[in-house]
Amino acid sequence: MTRLIILVEGQSEEIFVKQTLTPFLAERGVHVLPPIVLWTKRIPSGGGFHGGVSNWSQVRRSLLPLTHDTNAWITTLLDFYGLPDDFPGYQEALGAGDRRQQVIALQERFASEIGHPRLIPFFALHEFEAWLFTAPDVVAEHFGKTALAAKIRSAVEYAGDPELINHGEDTHPKARLLNMQTGYKETSDGPTLMEKIGVSAIRDACSHFACWLDRLEALGHKPRHD
Numbered sequence: 001m002t003r004l005i006i007l008v009e010g011q012s013e014e015i016f017v018k019q020t021l022t023p024f025l026a027e028r029g030v031h032v033l034p035p036i037v038l039w040t041k042r043i044p045s046g047g048g049f050h051g052g053v054s055n056w057s058q059v060r061r062s063l064l065p066l067t068h069d070t071n072a073w074i075t076t077l078l079d080f081y082g083l084p085d086d087f088p089g090y091q092e093a094l095g096a097g098d099r100r101q102q103v104i105a106l107q108e109r110f111a112s113e114i115g116h117p118r119l120i121p122f123f124a125l126h127e128f129e130a131w132l133f134t135a136p137d138v139v140a141e142h143f144g145k146t147a148l149a150a151k152i153r154s155a156v157e158y159a160g161d162p163e164l165i166n167h168g169e170d171t172h173p174k175a176r177l178l179n180m181q182t183g184y185k186e187t188s189d190g191p192t193l194m195e196k197i198g199v200s201a202i203r204d205a206c207s208h209f210a211c212w213l214d215r216l217e218a219l220g221h222k223p224r225h226d
């Protein structure tokens with residue numbers, strides 16, 4: 001079975017990988033190792049660290065040691081929204097066309113900078129919470145707010161699809177959920193909703209996510225390296 005290491009941005013992504021993505025890929029011949037969280041700073045209350053991308057060198061430092069495992073593939077699960085502009089090729093990528101073309105250009109530059117043959121770079125467009133907008137009724141039921149479904153559909157229709165919901169300070173997907181008075185809690189509601197929605201439904205609605213998932217699934221059909 002192909003082994004896969006995933007570097008994730010924070011706890012929400014870590015839980016999603018463990019409880020939703022790992023079993024999905026296991027059925028397809030891909031063994032996901034415990035995800036590596038991109039820890040950045042100690043939480044003031046103690047008892048752990050807070051995830052998130054602070055700069056390019058932090059990501060590079062976290063990723064390079066993973067490349068020493070020559071029998072495993074590596075991928076990332078980081079948000080495009082809020083990505084530091086010191087990432088190699090960031091400014092050039094912003095001129096690459098539409099948002100999908102921009103994030104693809106940035107992923108390609110990322111892969112080039114790391115130079116590891118088994119790296120599959122991925123930035124969620126625009127962020128992890130965008131995937132929640134694929135299932136308005138599920139989200140509305142989860143929060144017990146029937147009217148929420150129409151608000152989510154309206155946001156998706158205006159943007160074109162969930163991945164294109166824009167990444168302004170007040171309009172990125174997570175901000176929209178909070179502005180809808182959901183009481184959204186990132187590390188509990190996010191992963192729980194992802195599990196309810198399911199990987200296949202997210203894939204059907206989000207083409208950038210689908211391309212990533214296709215590449216991960218394909219690893220299950222590659223020759224073993226161990």
